[in-house]
Structure formats: C-alpha cells, structure tokens
Amino acid sequence: MTDQKKILDLYFLDARARLIDIAAFMDRVDRADGGDDFRYDAFRAALKALESEKQDRARKVLLAFSDPTEEPIPVATTKAACGAWPGVENA
Amino acid sequence: MRYIEPHGHMVSRTTDDYQAMAIAGCQAVSEPAFWAGFDRSSVQGFYDYFCQLTQHEPRRAAMFGLPHYTWLCINPKESEDLKLADEVLSIILEFMDCPNVLGIGEIGLNKNSRNEMLVLEKHIDLAASNDQLILVHTPHLEDKRKGTQLILDVLKSDSRIRPERCIIDHVEEHTVGMVLDDGFWAGMTLYPETKCTSNRAIDILELYGNERIWMNSACDWGISVPLAVPRAAQEMKRRGCNSRQIDKVIYQNPIEFMSQSPRFNTPEGL
Numbered sequence: 001m002t003d004q005k006k007i008l009d010l011y012f013l014d015a016r017a018r019l020i021d022i023a024a025f026m027d028r029v030d031r032a033d034g035g036d037d038f039r040y041d042a043f044r045a046a047l048k049a050l051e052s053e054k055q056d057r058a059r060k061v062l063l064a065f066s067d068p069t070e071e072p073i074p075v076a077t078t079k080a081a082c083g084a085w086p087g088v089e090n091a
Numbered sequence: 092m093r094y095i096e097p098h099g100h101m102v103s104r105t106t107d108d109y110q111a112m113a114i115a116g117c118q119a120v121s122e123p124a125f126w127a128g129f130d131r132s133s134v135q136g137f138y139d140y141f142c143q144l145t146q147h148e149p150r151r152a153a154m155f156g157l158p159h160y161t162w163l164c165i166n167p168k169e170s171e172d173l174k175l176a177d178e179v180l181s182i183i184l185e186f187m188d189c190p191n192v193l194g195i196g197e198i199g200l201n202k203n204s205r206n207e208m209l210v211l212e213k214h215i216d217l218a219a220s221n222d223q224l225i226l227v228h229t230p231h232l233e234d235k236r237k238g239t240q241l242i243l244d245v246l247k248s249d250s251r252i253r254p255e256r257c258i259i260d261h262v263e264e265h266t267v268g269m270v271l272d273d274g275f276w277a278g279m280t281l282y283p284e285t286k287c288t289s290n291r292a293i294d295i296l297e298l299y300g301n302e303r304i305w306m307n308s309a310c311d312w313g314i315s316v317p318l319a320v321p322r323a324a325q326e327m328k329r330r331g332c333n334s335r336q337i338d339k340v341i342y343q344n345p346i347e348f349m350s351q352s353p354r355f356n357t358p359e360g361l
Contacts, residue, residue: 002297002331010329011290058291062265066236067203076202079126079168081231 042084092116093338093358094320095345098197098226098260098278098307100125101148101159102140108310108317113155115321118342118358120152121160121349123197123226126168128312134178137165141182145189158356160349162196162226163187170201170210180213187221193352194218196226197260200238203230211245219251224352226278229261231285239266243273256351260307261286267295271303276348280309281319289323293330301336305344 029040042065049060067085093116101109101122112120122144131137144161152159163186165179186192195218200207218225225246230238239259246252259270260278263286270277279295280286287295292306308319316322324337349355 006331056264058294059264062263063236065233066265067233069237070240072203072205072208072241074205076171076204076207079201081202081234083232085233 038086039082039084092321092324092341093118094324094341095305095349096120096308096310096317096320097305097345097349098123098280098309099317100309100311101152102143103312104310104317106151106154109152109155109157112317113157115318117157117321119158119160121162121193121345122148123162123228124164124166125197125228125311126166130169134175134182137179138182141186145186145191149191158191158358160191160193160355161189162194162224163192164195164198164214165210166197167199167201167207167211167228167230170207171204173206173209176206176210176213180210180217183217184221187223190354193349193354194224194226196224197228198225199228199242200230201228201234203234203238203241208241208245211242215245215249215252219249224349225252225257227257227259229259229266231261235261235263236265239269243269243275246275247273255303258305258348261309262295263287264291264295267299267304271299274303276303276305279304279306281306281316281323282309283314283316289319289326292323293327293332296327296340301339301344303344303348304340305348306341 046061046064049057049064052060065084069088096112096117099120099122101120124140124144141163144163148161149159163183165176170176195214198211198214200211215225227242229235229242242259246257254274255276258276258278261280262270262277267277279292281289281292296304306320306323308315308317310317310319320341324341327337346357350357
C-alpha cells in the first residue's frame, strides 16, 4: 500500500490546478449566453460522484457520462462521440 | 528500459517518431488497421492500405531497427456500409499469410449500431475460422460502457473464441473489470484528453494487477503521444514500482499475448 503523504506529495498540486480549472470552466459556462445543454447537465451530475466515500469515483464519473441503454441503435448517423449521452430522443 | 508499442498507427507518424521510440527503448511495434480520419471511397483504398501495412511500413520501421507487426480489418467507423464491409472482408484473406500479420483488428464498435454489430460478427467469424488473434477497439466516451458489454457478449456467444487470444483495448475504470473478469486481455490507451492518462492507468494496475494487461499509445493522426508508454513507465517508477513490475507491463505482457501468433518473433534476451 502506497503511503498517502507520498501520493499527496506527487499529485496534490496537479489535482489542485485541475480543480481550479474545473471551477473556472463552470464560471465561464455560467456567464456565457445560452440555454440548457445535455453535456453540461451530465457534467454537473458527474460532479456528485466526487462526494462519494467509496473508492470508485472515477468509475462513477465515467458512468455519469455513459449511455445507460443496452440494445444496439438502429443506425449510426455520426462517427463522433461528444463525451456525454444526449438521451434516447437525441441519440 | 525496454518496451513494446502494441498499438501504434505508424502510417500516421513521422520517421522522427520512429527514431524517438527506438531511442526510448522500443523493441517492436504492432499496428492495427484503423480509420484514416476520412472514409475510403472503395475497396481498392483498403487494398492499398493493407499493402502499406504489410509491405511498406515494415521497411520503414526496419530503418530504425524495429520489427513491425500488423492487424487487418475494416474499422467500425466504416462498418455502416455493409456492401463495402463485405468487399473489404473478402480481400483480407489475401493478406492474412503475410509474415507480419498477427491477427484481425482493430475490430469492434463505434456508435454501437446494428450494422456495426453485423460486421463485428463477420470479423470474429473470419478470425475464428482462420485461428487468428483478435484485437478489439471499444467505443469512445459515452458509448464505451455499452459497446464494451455488447462486444463481450458477441465474443462469448461464439464457442470457438478463446478469451485469452483476444485483447479488448481502450479500457477505462468502468470497463476494465468486465473485460478481465471474463478472461480477456485488456489494453489501456494513454491519451492526453480521452481514454486513459498515465496516472489513471497506473491506478488501474494497482487495483487490478499486472496480469493480462498492457499499455499503448495508439498514436495516430490525432492528438496522441508516440512516447506515451515510456512516459507512463517513468511515472510508474515515480509511483514506486520497481523495474521488474514495469518490465512486466510494458514489455513481457505484450510479448506474452502476441507470442500466441506463430508470426511474432520474441525479441532476444527475454
């Protein structure tokens, strides 16, 4: 088991910088014009995974952005993924 | 340090990249067929691409002392066109006996559509019928969880498929468990923005162990880092891994998997 202090020594400043970047990103989105966007909704939902006490936060964040359905879609109308599931009606 | 780059799209890279990889300790490269970033207009485009993978690229790699291996398929991004897919599948046999071909790949799913599933099943049948290894691409971002499960279900439904001869690539925290639990190999792709970072890949190694798993750069025409594997190895060292653990993941594991093909030549000194 790795020593916690060593992990913090290695990664605290990097994680701190990324956290501030996330905060600044959310401020940037909020002060911009526009309405709801499923990607930002998913992003805010994913943030809740960080509050978990269990050690599977990364998995939960990934699942928050994931398509939860099980069946193949009828046809692929695009090649690209956008990072968040748009929902059945918009998929 | 010595390592294998088990998933690099070298046709998209420069000779400077080959040189940097060789200097960093790369001992061999393995290149799955993939989407060129644009749709090829006909089967002839694939024929030329397969010639490039089996004839030209090995010569380019050899200039830097690197053995070059490859995998053949039509990528799932081009699988919506069933007629084109069938035409491409029909020419793969012609290349399958080339000395650097290790198997069928990178097959899989992209948007998890019905046609992609049909073409995936045809690739699996081609591999099983010809006793080929399989290298699987799993979908990007929001499509990965569902696509990985669909791929595993298809592979498990074919009794000819042995999980230890299939690597499921681009795993992340929400898919690595299902892949390893079913006996398949798992690949972690180290990308700056999508897929896995070095730190997360090392976390996965800490949680799931060093067996049946490798790391790759999947360097291609997009944002990617040809030296991602040796950089991750450096991070493993910082994290406290010893040289034996690092060698296992970045060198011995790729050799263990790819050696299942008689065409893979194990580097000297293993």
